[in-house]
Amino acid sequence: MGQATEATKRAVVNPRTTEFEFGGRIGALGVTLLVPFFTYWLNLACTPQTGCLLGHKILDLRTLWNSTKLFSLEACYVYLGWYMYLVLCWLVLPGRWIDGTVLRDGTRLSYKINAFSTLMCTVSLAALVYVRWGDSPFLYVVNHYAELITASLIMSISQAVYCYWCSFQPGRILALGGNSGNVIYDWFIGRELNPRIASFDIKTFNEMRPGLILWALLDFCWVLKQVHEFGKPSNSILLAFIFQFWYVFDAEYNEDIIFTQMDITTDGFGFMLSVGDLTWVPFTYSLQLAYLSFVPLHLSNFELVLVLTVQLVGYGIFRISNEEKNAFRRRSENPKVHGNQKGYEAFDLWLVGPVKASKLLGGLDYGVGMVFAYGNLHPNHILLRDLFCHPIDA
Known part of the structure; x- marks a missing residue:
């Protein structure tokens, strides 16, 4: 027994x-x-x-x-x-x-x-x-x-x-x-x-x-x-x-x-x-x-400025979305995240369908990214990875 x-x-x-x-x-x-x-x-x-x-x-x-x-x-x-x-x-x-x-x-x-x-x-x-x-x-x-x-x-x-x-x-x-x-x-x-x-x-x-x-x-x-x-x-x-x-x-x-x-x-x-x-x-x-x-x-000065601008924008989106995801998953007491949790989950479900075993956050920057892909193919990741190549092909 x-x-x-x-x-x-x-x-x-x-x-x-x-x-x-x-x-x-x-x-x-x-x-x-x-x-x-x-x-x-x-x-x-x-x-x-x-x-x-x-x-x-x-x-x-x-x-x-x-x-x-x-x-x-x-x-x-x-x-x-x-x-x-x-x-x-x-x-x-x-x-x-x-x-x-x-x-x-x-x-x-x-x-x-x-x-x-x-x-x-x-x-x-x-x-x-x-x-x-x-x-x-x-x-x-x-x-x-x-x-x-x-x-x-x-x-x-x-x-x-x-x-x-x-x-x-x-x-x-x-x-x-x-x-x-x-x-x-x-x-x-x-x-x-x-x-x-x-x-x-x-x-x-x-x-x-x-x-x-x-x-x-x-x-x-x-x-x-x-x-x-x-x-x-x-x-x-x-x-x-x-x-x-x-x-x-x-x-x-x-x-x-x-x-x-x-x-x-x-x-x-x-x-x-x-x-x-x-x-x-x-x-x-x-x-x-x-x-x-x-x-x-x-690289010319113009190319340097262009690449730096893309880096700053891409990094900003990347960092903000990651911080928001982390706060959401920890069910933070932050009203911006915790108070809108059900809305985020509903938006997730509508946007990408149910995803097994992981909470997703449907904020504007992250949610729109989910239209294209899920995981490492997030557009913010693509932006940063592509940016690393800009000094090569600029």
Whole structure:
């Protein structure tokens, strides 16, 4: 009788997944293979030799593959050292603890907030390294880029396997979308909602630190690469660097906002998030700087003003809508949000239809964006991502 009651309780807390994303197991397998492929391809095909042009040089994958070293133990040690440095920062740097949202079993998890201090510590160390050893350590990164991509992929796969294995231990809360019973799909989408080692939350740590901070650091490496090759940085690469660092700075400064976002409250942690956080974000988001490192484009004063204007407008919309979403999801006492909650929900339903497992806010800026798309394809995100390319094609 006791075993039956326990099984019933588990079924209520962790119901079986019946609806699939990404086309189910076939789609999950496809994305698992395509994300690493395109990460390599985008970087191998964007070099001074190929020029990032869609031509026969890019399409000659065999030549690209054979001419590039993809693995070295040294690069793996470098990446592991980078990851462990961030873990050490999480442990030793001061930070306040906040409670996350209420879980399905009625409990809350606590999270340490010190991603911003980790970013500042990393910036300070990078400056000290540059003053002491010059650009050599940073040029090592760009000269061993593919090997570091491989190292990040190994870490991504290892974490996904570890978290999938741990999800079968008793008492774990599973993601509503990752408990299908299919190994490939659940490993990819993420079976456990909040995998942890003691108080160390793997998902939120990866979301805010290894990928985002590495993105900014890789951008800096590409700036130094251009200085090394041409003697000085172009205003286009400096502008792209400032914009992208600004985005990372903003994300780390507002770290507590992520605890109401779908990645944390709803999605499990599997290969989809691990490869996205550790590999896709840093090594593809820095592609604009990689291109500009060997194409020193100079922008006119008019082009500079135009790009800056779009940046300010796009960032303003992005920040205001994110703050409003966060206040709404926390059911703030702010009358602007709390008092109009039903109206927002009704507008959401009319505008985009019911969306499972995540509250949406139908404010003017965010709601109109939902007409076009949901999630990372929000027009404000598109505006900022497109803006990062303006110094390239202006």
